[in-house]
Amino acid sequence: MEGERSFSDVCGGRLVLQCRYYSPSCREFCVSCPRLSLRSVTAVTCSVWLAAYGLFILCENSMILSAAIFITLLGLLGYLHFVKIDQETLLIIDSVGIQMTSSYASGKESTNFIEMSKVKDVVINEAIYMQKVIYYLCILLKDPVEPHGISQVVPVFQSAKPRLDCLIEVYRSCQEILAHQQAASASP
Amino acid sequence: MACRRGGGHGQPTLATLSRVSPGSLSTCRTHTHNICMVSDFFYPNMGGVESHIYQLSQCLIERGHKVIIVTHAYGNRKGIRYLTKGLKVYYLPLKVMYNQSTATTLFHSLPLLRYIFVRERVTIIHSHSSFSAMAHDALFHAKTMGIQTVFTDHSLFGFADVSSVLTNKLLTVSLCDTNHIICVSYTSKENTVLRAALNPEIVSVIPNAVDPTDFTPDPFRRHDSVITIVVVSRLVYRKGTDLLSGIIPELCQKYQNLNFIIGGEGPKRIILEEVRERYQLHDRVRLLGALEHKDVRNVLVQGHIFLNTSLTEAFCMAIVEAASCGLQVVSTRVGGIPEVLPENLIILCEPSVKSLCEGLEKAIFQLNSGTLLTPENIHNIVKTFYTWRNVAERTEKVYDWVSMEAVLPMDKRLDRLISHCGPVTGYIFALLAVFDFVFLVFLRWMTPDSIIDVAVDATGPRGAWTHQCSHSEKGGENNEMSKTR
Numbered sequence: 001m002e003g004e005r006s007f008s009d010v011c012g013g014r015l016v017l018q019c020r021y022y023s024p025s026c027r028e029f030c031v032s033c034p035r036l037s038l039r040s041v042t043a044v045t046c047s048v049w050l051a052a053y054g055l056f057i058l059c060e061n062s063m064i065l066s067a068a069i070f071i072t073l074l075g076l077l078g079y080l081h082f083v084k085i086d087q088e089t090l091l092i093i094d095s096v097g098i099q100m101t102s103s104y105a106s107g108k109e110s111t112n113f114i115e116m117s118k119v120k121d122v123v124i125n126e127a128i129y130m131q132k133v134i135y136y137l138c139i140l141l142k143d144p145v146e147p148h149g150i151s152q153v154v155p156v157f158q159s160a161k162p163r164l165d166c167l168i169e170v171y172r173s174c175q176e177i178l179a180h181q182q183a184a185s186a187s188p
Numbered sequence: 189m190a191c192r193r194g195g196g197h198g199q200p201t202l203a204t205l206s207r208v209s210p211g212s213l214s215t216c217r218t219h220t221h222n223i224c225m226v227s228d229f230f231y232p233n234m235g236g237v238e239s240h241i242y243q244l245s246q247c248l249i250e251r252g253h254k255v256i257i258v259t260h261a262y263g264n265r266k267g268i269r270y271l272t273k274g275l276k277v278y279y280l281p282l283k284v285m286y287n288q289s290t291a292t293t294l295f296h297s298l299p300l301l302r303y304i305f306v307r308e309r310v311t312i313i314h315s316h317s318s319f320s321a322m323a324h325d326a327l328f329h330a331k332t333m334g335i336q337t338v339f340t341d342h343s344l345f346g347f348a349d350v351s352s353v354l355t356n357k358l359l360t361v362s363l364c365d366t367n368h369i370i371c372v373s374y375t376s377k378e379n380t381v382l383r384a385a386l387n388p389e390i391v392s393v394i395p396n397a398v399d400p401t402d403f404t405p406d407p408f409r410r411h412d413s414v415i416t417i418v419v420v421s422r423l424v425y426r427k428g429t430d431l432l433s434g435i436i437p438e439l440c441q442k443y444q445n446l447n448f449i450i451g452g453e454g455p456k457r458i459i460l461e462e463v464r465e466r467y468q469l470h471d472r473v474r475l476l477g478a479l480e481h482k483d484v485r486n487v488l489v490q491g492h493i494f495l496n497t498s499l500t501e502a503f504c505m506a507i508v509e510a511a512s513c514g515l516q517v518v519s520t521r522v523g524g525i526p527e528v529l530p531e532n533l534i535i536l537c538e539p540s541v542k543s544l545c546e547g548l549e550k551a552i553f554q555l556n557s558g559t560l561l562t563p564e565n566i567h568n569i570v571k572t573f574y575t576w577r578n579v580a581e582r583t584e585k586v587y588d589w590v591s592m593e594a595v596l597p598m599d600k601r602l603d604r605l606i607s608h609c610g611p612v613t614g615y616i617f618a619l620l621a622v623f624d625f626v627f628l629v630f631l632r633w634m635t636p637d638s639i640i641d642v643a644v645d646a647t648g649p650r651g652a653w654t655h656q657c658s659h660s661e662k663g664g665e666n667n668e669m670s671k672t673r
Contacts, residue, residue: 008639010639010641011635011639012635012636012639126268126643127267127268128266128267128268128278128280128281128300131299131300131303132299132300132303132635133268133278133300133303133304133307133643134641135641163639163641164641164644
């Protein structure tokens with residue numbers, strides 16, 4: 001199962017899932033979306049500029065044109081830095097924990113780590129998202145007070161939103177590790 | 189939608205199923221349907237429609253069909269939930285406008301409903317209650333998508349006032365191209381056929397049912413030194429609370445050993461409180477407020493006589509529940525009530541204070557003279573009348589019929605709307621139907637059916653839950669979610 005496989009996301013876009021099996025107790029799943037294409041950048045810039053020219057012709061104020069330049073530049077920077085996520089990684093290590101990393105198009109990375117002692121289970125759930133009903137993978141966290149309760153649900157691959165076939169792949173691997181971990185913690 | 193194309197004639201169900209789930213049919217009966225119940229009214233809201241949908245779905249699941257329910261979000265309860273036996277409920281985040289009914293623009297619900305119908309591979313849409321805007325929306329969209337439709341009407345309407353004239357027109361539009369309609373009583377059928385100008389042949393009568401094991405008599409809970417009259421209903425105009433407020437002082441003055449227990453909540457509660465205040469009846473009239481369904485039985489068994497003062501009623505569940513608990517029923521003779529119970533179990537009166545008082549006095553006289561049947565006897569008679577399994581069996585027959593029928597193609601549907609609904613409304617709704625179709629084409633272009641994930645079935649022939657419950661079948665190939673391997 002190791003290697004790269006191509007899937008699609010819930011909107012029909014292409015996704016690549018890379019699985020790396022470092023050892024029986026350590027696996028990494030990496031979902032990467034296609035990079036920002038020049039075509040879409042050009043399309044957005046053109047439409048902003050056309051709108052700005054339209055306004056300029058109407059009220060003949062050159063401030064609008066300079067504002068349009070700033071808006072496109074700042075918008076692009078903000079989009080690359082805060083919105084567009086190129087790659088999401090799920091690293092699961094037996095008896096240590098689960099680490100989720102999302103890397104933005106600008107190179108910024110944000111990492112979230114969950115200790116294995118807090119993880120109750122990894123499941124596939126379904127939710128209503130915008131005008132769709134989608135499946136998503138999520139990590140259930142144990143409630144520290146009540147042993148059978150769930151305190152929080154952490155969604156995984158939140159921006160990529162892969163389809164069910166991809167999620168099942170990741171889910172099975174995660175479950176193998178979790179089962180291994182439970183067996184190990186139960187035996188001694 | 190791949191499953192629906194080319195299934196117009198002959199046996200669409202078979203064609204559909206064999207394409208969706210090849211190879212899994214051998215163990216199942218040939219006629220299983222993927223049913224989607226749509227209504228604004230479902231649990232946690234309480235009432236007759238809600239329990240009807242729930243019980244019917246449970247019995248259909250038992251018979252091997254796949255059932256899902258679509259309703260709107262109730263407060264914090266939104267998203268997707270599973271109930272007993274894997275009954276899947278979609279609580280859609282749509283705005284509630286009035287009386288738990290969603291606002292309708294006819295179009296805004298299409299994207300979500302279409303997504304659900306496609307991912308669940310629904311073959312029959314079953315809408316409930318004519319008060320529910322969502323049910324009508326779903327019917328409208330389902331017909332655009334070419335899915336068979338069934339509608340259950342739970343209530344009676346008038347013909348005279350402005351609001352009922354408008355709703356009747358909408359009902360005509362909504363039902364003129366629906367495949368089949370189910371009513372809960374013959375009175376209700378007559379009413380619906382007249383209101384919606386339908387062909388009576390496509391209207392079936394399937395009554396409601398009660399769970400007789402939930403409503404058993406318990407004669408030791410009631411005090412035989414006093415006579416207790418129980419009323420359990422919402423305290424609204426439709427349920428005749430005004431009549432009740434006339435009956436209470438009259439009978440309380442006449443009989444000193446008479447008590448009332450009134451369960452339910454509503455805007456008319458205030459007049460009952462006024463009556464209680466004015467005649468100083470605090471010790472004899474108990475107002476319990478809103479009751480949970482599980483508490484209803486405990487209230488019913490405390491009484492000897494059940495009083496129903498409804499002014500309009502398609503099929504009164506409350507009197508069947510009361511009779512099942514062994515109470516003597518006194519009721520108004522309105523709507524479908526005379527069909528519900530045989531004459532020896534019910535005393536029917538005209539909907540007036542005088543007639544109801546006479547009826548109650550007759551019941552009290554019978555009670556005092558000991559000519560009433562014992563609670564056990566009444567329960568044993570009633571429990572054979574209305575069972576959910578029977579309802580499900582009969583509903584299944586309707587589904588079988590419907591699945592043999594062809595859905596009207598677009599051009600015939602437009603013809604039907606124009607010829608059937610009058611010149612103005614007909615053209616307006618034909619135009620809306622065209623818009624709906626164009627919107628659907630747009631949605632299919634935006635998110636083609638092929639990129640919508642097929643949902644993992646919880647119920648039905650490939651149900652993950654049913655397979656887990658009965659290990660005799662070759663389970664476990666399609667329940668990725670619930671089994672860890």
